[in-house]
Amino acid sequence: MSEPIIYELGAAGRRGAALPALDVPTAALPDEESLRNELPLPEVSEVDVMRHYVRLSQLNYGVDIGMYPLGSCTMKYNPKMNEDAARLAGFSHVHPYQPAETVQGSLALMYGLQEALKAISGFCGVSLQPAAGAHGEFTGILMIRAYHLARGDAHRDIVLIPDSAHGTNPATTSMAGLTMVELKSDGRGNVDLDDLKAHLSNRTAGMMLTNPNTLGLFDEHVLEISELVHQAGGLMYGDGANLNAIMGIAKPAELGFDVMHYNLHKTFSTPHGGGGPGSGPVGASEALVDFVPGPVAVRADAEGPYSLVMPSQSIGRVKAFYGHFGVIVRAYAYICMLGAEGLRQASEIAVLNANYLQSILKEVLPLPYDRTCMHEFVLRGQIEGAPDVHALDISKRLIDYGVHPPTNYFPLIVPEALMIEPTETESKRSLDHFAQAMVGIVQEARTAPELLHEAPHHAPIRRLDEVRAARQLVLRWQPNAQD
Amino acid sequence: MSYVPHTDSDVSEMLARIGVSDLQELFTAVPAAVRFPAIDLAAPRSELDVMQELKALAAQNAALDSTPSFLGAGAYHHWVPSVVNHVLLRSEFYTAYTPYQPEISQGTLQAIFEYQTMICDLTAMEVSNASHYDGATAMAEAVIMSLSAGRGRRNRVVLSGSVHPEYRQTVHTYTQGMDVVFVGEDRPGATAKELGALVDDSTACLILQSPDFFGRIVDLRGLAEAAHAHKALLVVASNPIALGMLKPAGEMGADIVLGDGQPLGNSLSFGGPHLGFFATRQELVRRMAGRLVGETVDADGKRGYVLTLSTREQHIRRDKATSNICTNQGLNALAAAVYLATLGKQGLRQVAELCYHRAHYAAAAIDALDAYHVDQSAPFFHEFVVSCPRPASEINAALWDRHGIIGGYALGSAYPGMERQMLICVTEMNSRAQIDGLVSALQEVAK
Structure with missing residues (x-):
């Protein structure tokens, strides 16, 4: 029995909330033309609401249930104290336009996080405004564009992007009105240096590089790449999606990056929320620091009050207000808790966990780039002796073992990719459980492949017809559409 | 406080399985010149310590659950069940x-x-x-x-x-x-x-x-x-x-x-x-x-x-x-x-009506003050523009300093020439007593 749609639970006249009585004289309403007649919202009780959403929650899988090795997403444990901190009335019931003297606590916290992110990355400045990783990425590319325009270099319109990049990188480039050129990877999973050199020119605006890249590999030539791009007059954009591998291991600014976005919801443990809210601050080198979006939190001197200012050559604001403050509180709490030592430990153990799993799983599935990996690695979901089994089948079968599947079919340069990121908060016991499940599934693929093709067997619902969803396009519930 | 569950022996066993002697050996792909930089951050702290710091920061803010406010302008203080x-x-x-x-x-x-x-x-x-x-x-x-x-x-x-x-x-x-x-x-x-x-x-x-x-x-x-x-x-x-x-x-x-x-x-x-x-x-x-x-x-x-x-x-x-x-x-x-499910068909309408009628009550009372004028040339919902006897930023400062009230949005910050105009928002969170308090405070700070 599936859970009814909330509208289906309702009955005309039922209510879920009582409001205060009107205690002022009623005013004349605007003319009839401006008023609405029908307001077809659900009519349910509070009990209906709570039970409905609790039942829905029980159909979900989250980090608090078990391992969630979704590559590139850094599904680490979300500390509970951070939830309490963000809900303190002094943080949650504060309006963005309150006078500065009534929000010094918020501004101090923003300033503190800006400083911490600078310390971790080596950048000169940070803006907390972008709302998510892709948003930070768009921000960074706009900053690079603005930098060239400010120097009169309007002809620089090409952004170089490796073939292993996230899909957001090419889309971001287009949104900024620039053109992308794709670079090949070499046999070790690094950027192909010859291909890079062949494509650098006086039209190069910059390069977008994820390091460690989406194969989970640290590009061994990163310093050389940065130098080549800078020599050609371009700037380096760092996709910070994989920062969880290198805190205290390397500072992005020292690797030659000019701008990078941070994913507070990955690296700094803020919850993913079923798809958001994230937070994607950007850090900038000296060349770009005046171009960051604003406002940013500043302080005139060590004792003075905090205030918000717009940087001198800012690209402008990328959203209303100052960023996802509620997420910023959680990330700040996490960094305070771990300190420099804990952040380095988080990266070291994230890399240890990934290499440990890689060492076991490469014995049962092909590992296209057999090197020490960073915080994640990519296997090929092709099983000798089971030609009809695909990466997707392996993933769906993992659900039956109580584990969230890895990322499938990405990066694009590895056919049948299974991208596995365990994160540092998984214990050896939980990694061993995952490894055993994978080894067992590979055996099943050979002896009973239908178990995989028809998986999952123990989920709230079986495989869904995605083609039908796209063809018939039912995007909302309608009372008369029910059979 | 760290969220890493590993014991020392876990780490040793895992390193042995990988075939490296220590954690540092996992990072040889990082150029030696930039490997293992120091991060200038404080030492790790306990949950208790960090929560105390955060509570102290939160306490420096005026929270709207205990402070009357008439700010809207794109972000609104409403009751949440x-x-x-x-x-x-x-x-x-x-x-x-x-x-x-x-x-x-x-x-x-x-x-x-x-x-x-x-x-x-x-x-x-x-x-x-x-x-x-x-x-x-x-x-x-x-x-x-x-x-x-x-x-x-x-x-x-x-x-x-x-x-x-x-x-x-x-x-x-x-x-x-x-x-x-x-x-x-x-x-x-x-x-x-x-x-x-x-x-x-x-x-x-x-x-x-x-x-x-x-x-x-x-x-x-x-x-x-x-x-x-x-x-x-x-x-x-x-x-x-x-x-x-x-x-x-x-x-x-x-x-x-x-x-x-x-x-x-x-x-x-x-x-x-x-x-x-x-x-x-x-x-x-x-x-x-x-x-x-x-x-x-x-x-x-x-x-x-x-x-x-x-x-x-x-x-x-x-x-x-x-x-x-x-x-x-x-x-x-x-x-x-x-x-939306909880408020439902009737509740959402009721919230809207509370906002509407209280805002109109506030607008009429403010307009009745000699020194202020409310623009009622067009119908409005729960926000309205008040012309003040002096710059709205000064009125706001006086409202806060002398009455503990957070006033409206000073329109001059976004619209040059409107320095004396203030955008006031009233929601179901502003009781009649709060509105009356604002009106008498506005009168007091007019000079």
């Missing part, structure tokens, strides 16, 4: 990611599907996406969608100057690489009809806000016809609480209705995270950015939900995608849905 937060704290919701694996994400997917339905009902539109970052970015996406619907042959946008200034600034930031010409912003006093007359054959869209930034209910009649006569789209930003009593733009022929969904069950949180709702007509669905959930069936024919139309999105279309967005404001959209 307890049930909302209790649902948000279900960690099956908040510790999940984007529902890539629908078999174990039906909770998130169905909740979004229901959210999409409620947004359609609220706006009287045919389809809604799973939400954008906020109202400002939703408007920027509407501009990009309109340019795309114009197939790149239309590069003009008529944008009302009475749209929220930060929304307009965000639109300009987003489109700086897109060669777009904006008209209409220079005259915030322009009527909707005058703006409609600016639409021509090179116009991609006409954008208005109703209630507008000054709180005025805009007469949208005839605007869809004015836009459609030139094959341009009509885009309307709305306040979702106002839609509890006011006619939705969907009934007035709008092509895109969007806005900031924060008033629906989301806390102010110093400006974020909020959510941007975005609804359009069925025939434009393939041009709309953002995540979408659709209904389907599983292998047994049972009703279920999946992310759909992903062929519009960046991970498939890469540089041909019109937006790089790859998430929604999942938890904020969930809060909005739980709020």
